[in-house]
Amino acid sequence: LYVAHPQSLVHLYEAxxxxxxxxxxxxxxxxxxxxxxxxxxxxVLHNFxxxxxxxxxxxxxxxxxxxxxxxxxxxxxxxxxxxxxxDDAKEKLCFVSLDLLRDLRLARSGNNLIKSTxxxxxxxxxxxxxxxxxxxAKRFLSLSDKDHVESDFMAKxxxxxxxxxxxxxxDLTNERFLVPETLFQPADLGMNQAGLAECIVxxxxxxxxxLQPVLYQSIILTGGSTLFPQLKxxxxxxxxxxxxxxxxxxxxxxxxxxxxxxxxxxxxASSPDFESMCVTKADYEELGSARCRRxxxx
Numbered sequence: 001l002y003v004a005h006p007q008s009l010v011h012l013y014e015a016x017x018x019x020x021x022x023x024x025x026x027x028x029x030x031x032x033x034x035x036x037x038x039x040x041x042x043x044v045l046h047n048f049x050x051x052x053x054x055x056x057x058x059x060x061x062x063x064x065x066x067x068x069x070x071x072x073x074x075x076x077x078x079x080x081x082x083x084x085x086x087d088d089a090k091e092k093l094c095f096v097s098l099d100l101l102r103d104l105r106l107a108r109s110g111n112n113l114i115k116s117t118x119x120x121x122x123x124x125x126x127x128x129x130x131x132x133x134x135x136x137a138k139r140f141l142s143l144s145d146k147d148h149v150e151s152d153f154m155a156k157x158x159x160x161x162x163x164x165x166x167x168x169x170x171d172l173t174n175e176r177f178l179v180p181e182t183l184f185q186p187a188d189l190g191m192n193q194a195g196l197a198e199c200i201v202x203x204x205x206x207x208x209x210x211l212q213p214v215l216y217q218s219i220i221l222t223g224g225s226t227l228f229p230q231l232k233x234x235x236x237x238x239x240x241x242x243x244x245x246x247x248x249x250x251x252x253x254x255x256x257x258x259x260x261x262x263x264x265x266x267x268x269a270s271s272p273d274f275e276s277m278c279v280t281k282a283d284y285e286e287l288g289s290a291r292c293r294r295x296x297x298x
Contacts, residue, residue, distance in 0.1 A: 002268075002278045003296040005049045007031035007042040009264030010222045014252065016267055022217050023252075029218035030204060032196070034225035036061045039183065039196065041203035043215055053206035055199045059186055061225045064179050065090055067189065071175045079170070085129050089118040089170065090179060092131050095141060095229040097177035098237065107174035113140040114177075118170045132169070141229050180228045184238060197238035216243055219251045222260045226253065 010031050015024040023029045027047070033040045039057040043050040065087045072079050072086065079086050093116050097103045106112045117132035131137050182188045184195040194202065204215045221232060232251050239249055254260040268274060283291050 001284070001292065002274070003292070004265070004268070005042070005044075006261040007033055007040065007222075008044050008047045008049055009268065010220060010254070010260045011044040011264070012047055012267055013260055013264035014220050014254065018252075022214060022250075023220075026214050026218070028211060028214045029220055030200065030215040031220045031222060032200065032226070034060060034183070034196075034221070034223040036224070037063075039199070039223075039225070041200045043203060043207050043211070045211070050207060053203050055203040055206075057183070057186060057193055057196065057199050058191065059183055059189075059193075060223075061087075063189070064094070064182065064225065067182060068094070068175060068179045071178070072170055072172075075175075076170055085120065088129055089131075089172070091227070092134075093118060093137055093172055094176050094179050096180045096183075096231045096234045098230055098234055100177070100181065103177055104174060112173070115171060115173045116176065118172060120168045120170065122168055138229075180231070183225070184234065195238070196235060197242055200239060201242045213247045216247045217250045219249070221251060221253045222257045224258050226257045 008031075010033070011023075011029045014029065015021075015027065018024055028043075028045050031040075031042045031044055033042060037058075037060045039059055041055045043053045065083060068090050069080050069083070069086045103114065107114050113136075116137040118129055119126075119132050120129050121127050178188075184197065186193045186195060200219065204212050207215060221235075226232075232253050236249060236251055239251075243249055256263075279292055279295055
């Protein structure tokens with residue numbers, strides 16, 4: 001038996017992937033794990049999590065999906081029982097806003113680049129939901145500031161079209177960025193908790209002062225909810241004013257945030273020292289669960 005925190009396995013994988021990085025040389029990192037139910041900021045040192053410094057936000061992919069269900073059901077059609085469909089729409093269309101006030105202005109008109117359409121399955125021609133124009137949905141993310149200004153002007157002169165409640169489609173505008181925004185502003189959901197940037201600062205501040213500059217240079221994003229476009233850029237913008245000026249901030253995203261833990265576990269299990277790190281059946285029969293507590297939970 002071997003028990004490991006998932007964040008320590010992510011640290012192990014990233015250290016092996018970048019052998020010349022600060023993370024690998026110091027064996028120290030801050031793993032931000034945004035998963036299904038919770039978001040954790042976990043300092044890791046030599047493959048052991050510093051449990052006293054772990055901070056948590058009670059937000060994850062499930063809360064984002066439920067919030068999108070509420071927004072769509074209130075503004076368009078009732079999808080409160082369609083978790084799978086709304087989850088798919090969230091993964092394909094939602095993104096993190098880099099300028100919330102600007103994007104809210106753009107979303108006021110029906111004629112804007114933020115608006116995207118998700119087509120619901122009809123059970124005849126298609127059995128799965130899909131984005132009507134995938135390229136148009138991504139086009140907004142690649143615009144320059146000048147393009148955004150022009151889009152803002154068009155939004156002011158454009159006419160809002162009336163929604164057709166009978167069509168088999170869902171139009172998403174500001175829902176696309178308001179849902180991930182709750183990760184930075186949990187108060188939008190009525191939660192009395194700090195946002196992601198503040199959570200990271202609190203976790204780092206709970207560690208020894210010698211570790212703090214290294215942790216800020218070795219932030220790793222993992223978990224399915226970190227796949228929202230522009231999440232890394234927004235986090236850097238939010239984090240920089242909260243971090244002392246003489247500290248560098250470097251955020252790394254895994255190439256596949258969902259499989260990062262599995263790949264770290266695979267590396268650990270294939271190492272020659274793995275068997276010596278485990279609790280054997282003979283150990284357990286002789287010492288019982290006390291052996292596991294001493295080995296894994298000290």
